[in-house]
Amino acid sequence: MKILSPESHQRKIVRVLGLAQVLNGIGVAGTVAAGSLLVSSITKSDGLSGLAQTISVLGAAVMALPLARLTQSGGRRLALTSGYSIGVVGAVLAIFGGANQNLFFMLLGAFMVGAASASGYQARFAAIDLATPEKRSKDLSFVVWGSTIGAVTGPNLMEPSGVFAAALGLPKLVGPYFIAAFTLALSVVVIQLFLKPDPFLTANKVAAGSSLQEQKSMRSALKHIREYPLAIFAITSVAIGHLAMVSIMVMTPVHMAHSDASLRIIGFVISVHVLGMYAFSPIVGAMSDKFGRVKTIQVGILILIASALISALAPHHDSFTLGIGLFLLGLGWSFTLIAGSTLLSETVSLEMRPSTQGASDLVMNLMGAGGAAIGGVIIGFFSYAALCYATGLVVVALGIWSFKLKTQKGS
Numbered sequence: 001m002k003i004l005s006p007e008s009h010q011r012k013i014v015r016v017l018g019l020a021q022v023l024n025g026i027g028v029a030g031t032v033a034a035g036s037l038l039v040s041s042i043t044k045s046d047g048l049s050g051l052a053q054t055i056s057v058l059g060a061a062v063m064a065l066p067l068a069r070l071t072q073s074g075g076r077r078l079a080l081t082s083g084y085s086i087g088v089v090g091a092v093l094a095i096f097g098g099a100n101q102n103l104f105f106m107l108l109g110a111f112m113v114g115a116a117s118a119s120g121y122q123a124r125f126a127a128i129d130l131a132t133p134e135k136r137s138k139d140l141s142f143v144v145w146g147s148t149i150g151a152v153t154g155p156n157l158m159e160p161s162g163v164f165a166a167a168l169g170l171p172k173l174v175g176p177y178f179i180a181a182f183t184l185a186l187s188v189v190v191i192q193l194f195l196k197p198d199p200f201l202t203a204n205k206v207a208a209g210s211s212l213q214e215q216k217s218m219r220s221a222l223k224h225i226r227e228y229p230l231a232i233f234a235i236t237s238v239a240i241g242h243l244a245m246v247s248i249m250v251m252t253p254v255h256m257a258h259s260d261a262s263l264r265i266i267g268f269v270i271s272v273h274v275l276g277m278y279a280f281s282p283i284v285g286a287m288s289d290k291f292g293r294v295k296t297i298q299v300g301i302l303i304l305i306a307s308a309l310i311s312a313l314a315p316h317h318d319s320f321t322l323g324i325g326l327f328l329l330g331l332g333w334s335f336t337l338i339a340g341s342t343l344l345s346e347t348v349s350l351e352m353r354p355s356t357q358g359a360s361d362l363v364m365n366l367m368g369a370g371g372a373a374i375g376g377v378i379i380g381f382f383s384y385a386a387l388c389y390a391t392g393l394v395v396v397a398l399g400i401w402s403f404k405l406k407t408q409k410g411s
Helices: 006-043 051-074 076-099 103-126 133-156 158-167 172-194 199-206 211-223 229-257 263-278 281-289 293-313 319-347 350-382 384-409
Strands: none
Touching: 006 051, 006 076, 006 103, 006 133, 006 158, 006 172, 006 229, 006 263, 051 103, 051 158, 051 350, 076 103, 076 199, 076 211, 103 133, 103 172, 103 384, 133 158, 133 172, 158 172, 158 263, 172 229, 172 293, 199 281, 229 263, 229 293, 229 319, 229 350, 229 384, 263 319, 281 293, 293 319, 293 384, 319 350, 350 384
């Protein structure tokens, strides 16, 4: 076997993770809109349509710590392939539930697909296990860009996958879950065959005893965060940005379905949204470095407010305006996520960074799950516009806090 230099090995790791993220993104992204519409179809209720994404995001949150423990004990390959494999099983269960109008199996499948999302979050950290300090951001961003390609492609496969499902005598809305089962299975193969040697295990050969320290720091993460107001603000910025993004994004397909919009049109709008989430991340990162974290978060807040207003005022048949609103929604999320995550990492002490970052991801996913659930209730009892306005008010509150924080800290 050819022995690779450290630089060549790292390049291989990044390429493998990037490919896995493309496949993961294709599989998971297409189920976002399809899941909401499928639940709405089964329950005959728009108010319950947010359940699919709520359960999926909750699955990602619940699986985050178990997958982290698998990484500690068996490395990245074990953790990533476990998450992707659970996602494959989940996609099959969702197909069964959708085909039989069984809400339990459909939601159980959505929950397990969330495990694949959790693996996707961990993959970006795997990219920097062996990266040199001067290339960490570059390597991580390449893996994130893999998510972009997959996530933009996935929703546009809703229509052809629906045709495939219909040819099998199944509801068209289960089609994206066929795509998910296939691409997530390919992700398992890619990681198992090519992510060798394991980057985490290799890195830990020179870091004996880090597992015990990680477990201790996880328990004390929240206590540590409370000592730093900027850290609390950073986590809140990431969480509220995610809350706004998920709640409006998940309910938009349901809103558009009132005008009998085709799956192709809905998939295109979601693709534009995902493009806003990821495509400009290098520019957002550069702005954060140049103008500061808090100012960049404030720009994101303004974009999110504009998105909420545009989406609220758009009729359900106006896919063009909804596309603009959803694009801005993704872009505003990118600003709060990147700047907020960087601010958190810079604020807390070095030894506490891994645990506080994990706590931030957990809070982010829980807020996303809550946003999807509450969004379904609001649209069921009131309207899509009411949801957008309510979300905008929450973001406004974050903006007010940011200016007070800036006055106090001058950052």
